[in-house]
Structures are given as C-alpha cells and as structure tokens.
Amino acid sequence: MDILKxxxxxxxxxxKSTLIGRLLYETDSLKSDxxxxxxxKSESRGFDYLDLSLATDGxxxxxxxxxxxxxxxxxFSTPTRRFIIADxxxxxxxxxxxxxxxxxxxxxxxxxxxxxxxxxxxxxxLYINRLLGIQHLVFAINKMxxxxxxxxxxxxxxxxxxxxxxSASMDINxxxxxxxxxxxxxxxxxxxxxxxxxxxxNLLEILEKLPTISSLQEDNVLQVQHVLRPKTEQHHDYRGxxxxxNSGSFKVGDKILVYxxxxxxxxxxxEKYGVPVGKTQEGQSTTILLEDEIxxxxxxxxxxxxxxxxxxxxxxxxxCWMQDTNLIPGAKYWLQLGIQKVQIKIKSISYRLELExxxxxxxxxxxxxxxxxxxxxxxxxxxHQPFHKNKGLGAFILIDPLTNNTAGVxxxx
Amino acid sequence: MDVLQHLxxxxxxxxxxxxxQFDNPCLLFSGGxxxxxxxxxxxxxxxxxxxxxxxxxxxxxxxxxETIAFRDxxxxxxxxxxxxxxxQDDIDAGLSQDESGRYASRNSLQTTTLLHxxxxxxxxxxxGGARRDEEKARAKERVFSVRDxxxxxxxxxxxxxxxxxxxGSIHNGENxxxxxxxxxxxxxxxxxxxxEQIQIPSLYYAHERKVFNRDGLWMPYSDFVQIGENDxxxxxxxxxxxxxxxxxxxxxLSDAFELDNIIHEISSxxxxxxxxxxxxxxxxxxxxxxKKIGYF
Numbered sequence: 075m076d077i078l079k080x081x082x083x084x085x086x087x088x089x090k091s092t093l094i095g096r097l098l099y100e101t102d103s104l105k106s107d108x109x110x111x112x113x114x115k116s117e118s119r120g121f122d123y124l125d126l127s128l129a130t131d132g133x134x135x136x137x138x139x140x141x142x143x144x145x146x147x148x149x150f151s152t153p154t155r156r157f158i159i160a161d162x163x164x165x166x167x168x169x170x171x172x173x174x175x176x177x178x179x180x181x182x183x184x185x186x187x188x189x190x191x192x193x194x195x196x197x198x199x200l201y202i203n204r205l206l207g208i209q210h211l212v213f214a215i216n217k218m219x220x221x222x223x224x225x226x227x228x229x230x231x232x233x234x235x236x237x238x239x240x241s242a243s244m245d246i247n248x249x250x251x252x253x254x255x256x257x258x259x260x261x262x263x264x265x266x267x268x269x270x271x272x273x274x275x276n277l278l279e280i281l282e283k284l285p286t287i288s289s290l291q292e293d294n295v296l297q298v299q300h301v302l303r304p305k306t307e308q309h310h311d312y313r314g315x316x317x318x319x320n321s322g323s324f325k326v327g328d329k330i331l332v333y334x335x336x337x338x339x340x341x342x343x344x345e346k347y348g349v350p351v352g353k354t355q356e357g358q359s360t361t362i363l364l365e366d367e368i369x370x371x372x373x374x375x376x377x378x379x380x381x382x383x384x385x386x387x388x389x390x391x392x393x394c395w396m397q398d399t400n401l402i403p404g405a406k407y408w409l410q411l412g413i414q415k416v417q418i419k420i421k422s423i424s425y426r427l428e429l430e431x432x433x434x435x436x437x438x439x440x441x442x443x444x445x446x447x448x449x450x451x452x453x454x455x456x457x458h459q460p461f462h463k464n465k466g467l468g469a470f471i472l473i474d475p476l477t478n479n480t481a482g483v484x485x486x487x
Numbered sequence: 488m489d490v491l492q493h494l495x496x497x498x499x500x501x502x503x504x505x506x507x508q509f510d511n512p513c514l515l516f517s518g519g520x521x522x523x524x525x526x527x528x529x530x531x532x533x534x535x536x537x538x539x540x541x542x543x544x545x546x547x548x549x550x551x552x553e554t555i556a557f558r559d560x561x562x563x564x565x566x567x568x569x570x571x572x573x574x575q576d577d578i579d580a581g582l583s584q585d586e587s588g589r590y591a592s593r594n595s596l597q598t599t600t601l602l603h604x605x606x607x608x609x610x611x612x613x614x615g616g617a618r619r620d621e622e623k624a625r626a627k628e629r630v631f632s633v634r635d636x637x638x639x640x641x642x643x644x645x646x647x648x649x650x651x652x653x654x655g656s657i658h659n660g661e662n663x664x665x666x667x668x669x670x671x672x673x674x675x676x677x678x679x680x681x682x683e684q685i686q687i688p689s690l691y692y693a694h695e696r697k698v699f700n701r702d703g704l705w706m707p708y709s710d711f712v713q714i715g716e717n718d719x720x721x722x723x724x725x726x727x728x729x730x731x732x733x734x735x736x737x738x739x740l741s742d743a744f745e746l747d748n749i750i751h752e753i754s755s756x757x758x759x760x761x762x763x764x765x766x767x768x769x770x771x772x773x774x775x776x777x778k779k780i781g782y783f
Contacts, residue, residue: 075490105759130623144645146626147619149672156490158670174647299503304536312535318500318651348534357488359499359532372507396647410652413507471652478656480647 076286077156081176081208083199084185085164089216093185093256094148094161095126097278100263103150104129123257130161144168145175155282164195169443170396173202173483177469181210181284183277188221188253191231192238198429200242205392205445205485207465209247210284214277219255223268228253242432245462250280290356291464294322294378295457297412298370302361314345314361315370320412320466322378323355324362329379332370334455338379339366356466373414375457383467384459387452390424391484392445397474399481400439401448407481409452411470417453418472424448440482447487461485491679494671495528500651501630501667502532505612506539508655509663512612513570515601516542518554519730520687521616521668524676526561527685528667529614541568543613545600547593547732548575549711554730557688572604589713592734602638605662612655614665620672624775630669636660642775677750691749693726693741704737728753 084090095112098104104112108129116125130146146161162168162175176182182203186196203211213235221227232251239249252261253272260266263278275283302314324330328341344354345361354360362376370376377383395401401420409418424447425434440446461468474481488496505512514529516522529538544558562569574596577583583599586592605613619626629648634640636658646654655663668676680687697708699718706712708720711733725738726749739758743749 076488077490077493105756107758144627144642146623147670148626149620149670170647171645174649177649178651299500300507300533302533302536306535309535314535316503316532318496318503347531357493357496359496359503408656410654412652413504465650469650469652471647471649471654473654473656478654478658480649480654483647483649 075151075154075156077158078181078281078284078286079158079160079179080281081160081162081172081179081182081203082185083162083164083172083176083182083195083202084216085187085193085195088164088185088187089127089256090161090164090185091127091130092125093183093214093216093254093262094159095129096256096259096262097159098129098148098150099124099126100259101150101152101278126256144171152278152282157281164199167443169198169202170394172199173206173394173396176202176206176208177483179206179208180286181212181281182208183212183214183281185214185216186231186235188215188217188224188227188231192234194430196235197238197432200238200244201427201429201432201445202394204242204244205394207245207461210250211246211248212250212252212277212280214256215251215253216256218253218260218266218269219258223253223255223260223266225269225271228272248284250275252277252280290323291321291466293381293383293459293464293467294324294328295320295381295383295467296324296360296362296376297414298372298374298376299413300372301370312363313367314363315376316359316361317376317413318359319354319356321356321464322381323353324360324378325353330364330376331379332368333375333377333383333385333457335369335374337366337368339364339368341365375414377457383457385455385457387455388421388449389452389458389484390447390449390487391470392447392487393440393472393482393484395440395442395444395446395482397477397479397481398442399474399477400441401472401482402439406475408473408475409450409456409470409484410473411456411458412466414456416456418450421449421451448484458486460487491675491682494668494675495531495679497651497670498528498667499532501653501665502529502614504653504655505614505665505667506533508653509612511608511610512540512614512665513543513608513610514538514540514614515616516544516558516569517616517731518544518550518558518688519616520676520680520691521618523561523685523687524668524671524679525614525616526565527679527683530565538565538567540614541570543570543572543601543604543608543610545572545597545604546574547597548573549593549733551688551690551707551727551730551733553688553690557686561686570604570608572600574600576600577603589715591713592732594732594735597732598638605638610662611657612663612665614667616668617666618671618673618676619669628666628669630666631655632664632666633657634662634664638662640664674750674753677746677753681746681750688730690727690730693724693744693748695722696725696738697722698725698738705740706737707733709733 148159160175162172254261261276298315299317342363426437426446459467468486472482698705726741
C-alpha cells in the first residue's frame with residue numbers, strides 16, 4: 075500500500091464537501107456513530123437525503139455558514155492505496171489556506187459546476203496548481219444531474235478547460251476528466267447508469283491508478299536539523315548530523331562539501347536510529363557521521379562534492395503573499411528554505427499577476443493573496459535550485475520578523 | 488516506501504525540528520498508546536543520544552492505576568525526566584473546580600493545570616499525540632500549532648504550513664503545540680506498536696472488570712465514576728480503546744487478549760475511536776471549544 079496526497083479545489087457550492095463525504099461513505103470510511111450523526115443532522119435540517127457534506131466541515135463557524143474556511147485533512151483507504159485529502163477552501167480570501175493545503179499534494183481534484191463550467195476561481199486554482207508544480211490534475215464535472223446528464227455539456231466544458239490549459243502552457247503529467255454527481259453518487263466510486271455515454275474510469279478508479287513514484291533528484295543534499303552529541307562513555311566523540319535527506323542519495327565513502335563554510339570531508343558512516351545502514355535516500359530521516367572534525371551546525375547543508383549546486387545571495391522568485399501587511403521593496407524578512415534560515419531584503423517587485431487573464435502588471439506592493447515576482451538579497455549564501463528542477467530546494471517561506479507569521483511562500487526561478 | 492515507514496520518517500523529521508527550533512520543549516505524556524508511540528519516535532529521532540526533553544503528565548487524580556504504573560516503569564527504563572502536574576493542586580488552590588452531577592469529569596480541568604505547567608516551566612513547545620483522524624476539529628490542526636499566552640487556539644488565523652517547512656517562531660510567552668503523528672490513523676498506531684513490539688498498558692488488552700452501562704457505554708466501576716441508583720454492575724471481559732481519565736473513558740466488550748486480536752477488532756469495528764469518549768459527546772463542537780481555551 076502507498077500514500078497519495080490529494081488537494082481539492084472548487085468554488086463556493088460546487089459540492090466539494092459533498093464529494094468528499096461521498097468518497098468516505100462509499101469506501102466505508104465513515105463509522106456507524108458518525109453516520110448516525112449525519113442522519114440525525116440531515117433529518118433535523120429537513121433534508122430527505124443524507125447530507126454527506128456534514129462529514130467534513132469541522133469548525134463550528136464552517137458548519138454554521140456551510141463553507142470551508144481552513145484545510146481539513148481527511149483520510150480514507152482502498153485495499154491498494156491510502157488517500158490523504160487536503161480539503162481546502164475555494165474563497166478568494168482563503169487563498170493562503172488553499173496554497174497550504176495543496177503544497178504537499180501530488181494530485182489535485184478540481185471541481186466544476188456543470189451548469190457554470192470554468193469560472194474565475196477555476197483559473198486561480200489552476201494557477202496555484204501550476205505554481206506548486208502538482209503533476210496530476212483530475213477535473214470532476216459535478217452536478218451533472220442538474221444538466222440532465224447531458225454529454226454535450228460535459229464535452230463543452232472539457233474543451234473549455236483543455237484550451238485554457240494549452241494557453242497557460244502548464245507542465246502536467248496526467249490530466250483526467252470525469253462527469254459526476256456527488257449528491258447522487260454517479261461516477262464517484264461506481265459507473266453511472268444515467269451517463270451510459272461515459273465509458274472511462276470513475277473518479278475513485280482514476281485516483282487509484284495515478285502514479286506516485288517519482289525518480290530521485292540528481293542533487294544530493296542533507297540539511298542538518300540537529301547535531302547529535304550523546305557525550306556518553308560509549309559515544310564519547312560522537313558527532314552525528316541528523317536530518318531528512320532533502321534530495322538525492324548518499325552512501326558511505328561519498329565526498330561531501332558543507333555550506334556555507336565550503337569545507338570538505340568524506341562520509342564515515344550513515345545511521346538510522348543509531349544503527350549503521352550504509353546508504354540513504356530522499357525522504358529518509360538519517361544521521362550522517364563524517365571522517366573529519368569540521369564545524370557544522372543546524373541549517374548547514376551537506377552536499378555531494380560532485381554536484382553543481384547554486385549557491386548565491388540573490389534570488390528571483392514567484393511569491394504568493396499570505397498576510398494583511400503588504401510586501402514592499404526594502405522590507406526585511408526571514409527566509410526559510412527547508413530548514414536553512416537567513417535574513418533577506420526585498421530588492422524589487424518585478425510584477426503582479428492578474429489571474430483573470432494571466433497578464434502581468436507593474437506594482438509597488440503585493441497584498442494578501444496576490445501572486446507576483448520579486449527579487450531579493452540574502453544576508454548569507456544559501457544552497458538552492460530552481461523550483462521546477464528540484465521542489466525540495468526550490469521553495470521557501472518568508473517569515474515576518476514582527477509578527478513571526480508565515481507571511482508568504484516563494485518559488486525560485 | 489510503505490505507509491508506516493513513510494509516516495515514521497515524517498514524524499522523526501518533526502521531532503528533530505522541535506529539538507532544533509525550541510529552547511525548552513516537552514513531551515505531553517498521558518500513558519495512552521498515542522503518547523507511547525511518540526516516545527518511541529523520539530527515541531529513534533535522537534539515538535544514540537537520550538531524548539532531549541522532559542515528559543509532562545497532567546494527573547487528574549482519576550487515572551487508572553495501571554496507567555500510572557506503566558508511566559513510571561517507562562520513565563525509569565528510559566532514564567527520562569518526568570514532570571507531573573496535579574489537577575487536585577489547582578482545585579485546592581481554588582483555581583479549578585470539580586464538576587458536579589452524574590457526568591462529572593476532570594477532563595476539562597486538565598487545561599488549567601497544563602497551562603500552569605507551561606507557565607511555570609516556560610515551555611515553548613509541547614509535543615502531543617493528537618491525530619487528524621480522531622475528530623473534526625483535530626482534522627484542522629497544523630503540525631506546529633501556535634497558542635497565544637492564554638493558551639488559545641485561534642482556528643481562523645492558523646499559520647500557513649507549506650510543504651514540510653515548519654515555522655516555530657514565537658513571541659515570549661507564546662507556545663507551540665506540536666503534533667508529530669498528525670497523519671497517522673488509529674490503525675497505523677496499532678500496526679506500529681506491533682511492528683516495533685512496543686509495550687502498552689494492560690488496559691488496552693481484554694481483561695475482567697466490573698462495569699455498568701450508562702447511556703449505552705460501558706463505564707468502569709470506580710469511586711471516581713458516579714453511578715446511578717438503578718445501574719447494575721456486572722463483571723465482563725472488556726478493554727479500553729482510548730485511555731484517558733476514568734470518568735470520561737468507556738470500555739468496550741472484548742475478547743482481544745493479544746495484539747493481533749486488537750488489530751483485527753479495530754479494522755472491523757463499525758464504531759469510531761472517540762465514540763467511547765464521553766468528553767467529545769457533550770456537544771457538536773466539544774473538542775473545538777476545549778482547544779480554543781488551551782486543551783492540547
């Protein structure tokens with residue numbers, strides 16, 4: 075069994091919560107007490123059907139208003155795959171929550187109302203998907219029951235989406251379309267009797283088939299999270315550099331360089347939980363011990379000597395701004411890339427992106443939920459790569475030194 | 488990478504971020520299976536060093552004796568430091584008050600004591616064993632969840648959490664609740680306990696116990712749990728699916744004497760884990776309301 079992380083995006087009342095509730099219901103992921111609760115609530119609201127959207131919205135205000143405000147993490151499984159859905163809000167004022175929910179996703183389900191087709195929010199959601207480099211898109215054309223399960227309407231929307239994707243030249247691995255009714259359950263986990271003209275996979279089948287294995291990155295990098303120094307009799311001179319491999323792989327004997335100091339050494343041993351393992355790769359939490367005693371502390375990067383990584387103090391990046399106070403040239407923030415943390419200054423803002431038509435426009439600031447390109451200068455050199463080349467070394471967050479909040483997210487050009 | 492391995496790598500990364508980003512973290516230890524899992528993950532994250540933070544236990548005074556015995560045994564074997572906060576002390580000092588009535592529980596009183604401990608020891612991060620699959624409000628939690636100096640969770644103003652980058656910057660007096668097993672399910676925890684051969688309190692296994700039925704739930708017969716005049720006490724084979732305060736934890740009838748049986752029972756159970764938690768049944772937003780005022 076493997077894990078697939080999915081983001082969902084839709085506009086208000088596209089039926090996103092209902093769809094997720096439906097997936098949970100039909101994969102037997104709702105327990106009888108939860109189901110009983112939904113039955114009682116549905117009846118008390120005067121519905122003659124099960125309001126499955128009640129399975130997801132978690133906050134009292136969300137249930138009160140019938141909308142999603144913040145990301146919910148919802149789990150369900152089939153015999154072959156574990157799914158983690160980040161159920162994110164669609165409203166423009168919660169864009170930052172949507173970016174948060176989608177950042178760890180490998181795939182995205184984009185919900186479209188069959189009556190409306192693509193709307194402004196769809197374009198914004200698609201752009202966010204592109205920004206985050208999500209490789210698999212599934213377009214679920216929902217509420218087919220409200221357009222009499224009309225094939226022509228479905229094809230119309232499909233063409234509309236395809237032509238937009240082409241014009242935006244998005245780099246995507248797989249694109250799927252499926253006509254559904256989340257309310258009635260058509261094409262969600264079983265094929266629809268009402269839409270016999272549709273012969274492809276239902277939504278759950280599509281999700282089960284998406285590839286999850288990605289090839290290893292060429293850059294071999296470990297950012298040191300914590301230096302282990304047991305100082306016991308048995309481990310007197312032990313200095314282990316603990317961290318999760320950000321990218322690539324390492325093996326015992328590899329020649330390495332340390333940034334920012336530029337010192338070199340060789341890997342003496344690699345351990346997992348205090349036990350030698352010989353090699354390690356991307357995503358693994360490991361501990362590396364070196365041949366030489368060199369000064370390394372938290373936030374430093376251990377990289378393969380053979381890699382040609384970008385190390386500089388100037389960056390150009392696309393950012394999504396996430397706080398009320400505007401981003402302006404000259405402002406200072408903390409930049410966190412992985413766990414490397416440095417002070418930065420905004421040098422300039424190249425443009426702000428108009429999401430409606432994907433046109434760029436000059437601007438003196440970026441406000442909440444704006445997306446634009448900036449240039450910045452870092453106080454120390456940092457190890458990085460363009461985001462499209464290496465996700466693990468290409469994304470960063472900006473932290474406001476006054477509020478300590480995560481003020482924005484950046485993607486290195 | 489299989490699911491358990493994936494989850495373990497992620498949790499260890501989070502544990503190490505806590506050690507790297509905070510000056511004075513602690514691990515909230517309840518003696519339940521989730522916090523016991525946290526302890527194993529912390530051991531692995533820092534081996535061969537010792538776990539670099541103390542354990543904190545909020546003692547309601549209404550614990551199962553088995554939990555306390557287990558806690559002390561585990562702390563001793565790890566050579567870890569344990570800090571205990573007593574709900575009774577806060578009641579005696581007039582800062583907390585016992586609830587009255589048939590459903591009286593000290594569950595919500597734990598918050599006051601926890602917030603005191605945080606203030607007294609100046610903890611800037613508290614690691615907890617909450618999981619997103621447990622409850623709707625929990626499903627909204629970040630991995631690093633910032634609390635203001637009143638311990639409050641502001642559900643509408645959570646910090647964006649992007650990729651695996653965790654922002655633990657806080658002002659003096661604030662603290663961060665950290666949830667390393669956010670993405671685990673109840674079954675994952677059990678499978679991990681089996682894979683790692685982790686010791687757990689005997690309460691989790693089927694055993695003979697005096698219980699009585701209240702509103703469809705099997706309550707343990709004890710001095711702390713209020714019993715009605717007409718309630719009939721019977722002796723039955725039961726086990727606990729979650730272990731909390733005696734007043735708010737119900738048992739399930741079970742013959743699962745071994746780990747294999749427990750895992751089988753949970754995978755086929757049609758009831759949710761927190762279905763036997765009286766503290767969550769109080770109202771629609773019971774967990775959310777408690778989290779807002781500082782519950783973990």
